[in-house]
Amino acid sequence: MNTNEATLKPTLREWLLSDRPQSRRQARLGRLYVIWSRFTENRLAVAGLLILFGLLFVAAFADVLAPYSPVQGNLRGARLLPPGSAGYLLGTDDQGRDILSRLIYGSRLTLFVVVLVAVIAAPVGLLVGTISGYAGGIVDGILMRITDIFLAFPKLVLALALVAALGPGIENAVLAIAVTSWPPYARIARAETMTFRNSDYISAVRLMGASPARIVTLHIMPLCLSSLIVRVTLDMAGIILTAAGLGFLGLGAQPPLPEWGAMIASGRRFILDQWWVAAMPGAAILIVSLGFNLLGDGLRDALDPREAGQ
Structure with a gap:
């Protein structure tokens, strides 16, 4: 049994790393194996x-x-107890x-914010960036000036202004963070699109009669996904900190929801004597x-061999 397994594993590895894949499925699996x-x-x-x-497991269960x-x-009997006492x-x-x-329970709110912001901000940034980079001219100028306006404001300050206008709450906080998060994704997608739009591959698709919308959605957007995934993953920490900052100021999730930033805010009064309330x-x-x-660092190195070699 062990001999057969030892024989099969190199065979599967050689199949995945073949220089001449026999199908698209083999090529895709081979690329995924190399990335992994x-x-x-x-x-x-x-x-x-x-x-x-671990975060996903804790949130799910x-x-x-x-x-x-x-x-x-x-x-009556469990107020401000130190760690490890009375269960x-x-x-x-x-x-x-x-x-x-x-x-x-707060891990659920954290995942809720992170996932919704990524689902809203990343597609918007990808769409704006690819359209801007492929169209060029006046369309590029208008879309990039709008992007520059959003980039001119610090994320937290703009999120505070939006939440103050919309009203406190976890949903409004998610919307405010998403509005402030899409411009960097648009910049990355635009830069990637400008490197691809004049390539032989895109020119061949254009000569085959593909419309600009088809070229952008089916051929350019997939090429931008790897860079976008890396940037989204690296931005997750900033999204969590922004959400915690809004919760700390009372503009995010409202009591009694166990949002981590709001927990720190409620514990700041006891930071000297009951440090664990804010520290945990x-x-x-x-x-x-x-x-x-x-x-995010690992995905960047895995998806971009040039980064890994530096």
């Missing part, structure tokens, strides 16, 4: 991926993992609520942000 091999060579990137999987309710506490692993806050349970959600933000940064 480059990615797994970076141990820090694998650590970042494990942190992300929060109801099972959380030992207590995230919104109901025990004011509270990370201590309790000023309302007698278990901090660990609030962190576990701060540590959660640090770990998750670090995980996304490590994952």
